[in-house]
Amino acid sequence: MKTITVCVNxxxxxxxxxAARxxxxxxQALENIALSQPNLRIMxxxxxxxxxxxxxxxxVGGDFYHGVTLAVLPMILQEVGDG
Incomplete structure (x- = not known):
């Protein structure tokens, strides 16, 4: 299982x-995507x-992204898919 962690501080x-950003x-967007991808966990x-x-x-086991926007999520999901 692949895991993506999101800071919600x-x-x-x-x-x-x-969270303010x-x-x-x-x-929430990642959690919605994970509903259709059983091997993906969002924490x-x-x-x-x-x-x-x-x-x-x-x-987890990959890159750490800063200043993430919704537009960057496909790239992050691509990394997870390539793992």
């Missing part, structure tokens, strides 16, 4: 966070330690 202090929308993580560069997504 939301800092209440107003500092930069992945749209990571929850990214996570929401509370923090990946790089919120200033977020939203952040990590393919």
């Amino acid at each position: 939301r800092r209440l202090s107003g500092r930069a966070s992945c 749209g990571s929850e929308t990214l996570a 929401r993580l509370p923090c990946m330690g790089a919120c200033e560069e977020g939203p952040n997504i990590k393919v």
Whole structure:
């Protein structure tokens, strides 16, 4: 099974966070895709330690992506498919 992790950290202090930059929308989009791909698991993580560069997504055993947008998701899914 392939796993993609998505940072959904939301800092209440107003500092930069992945959730404030749209990571929850990214996570939901990936979860919707995973419904039709039984070998794909999406995990929401509370923090990946790089919120200033977020939203952040990590393919377990693969690349770590910063500043992810919905437009980049096909490329990330391609990496997972190539694994």
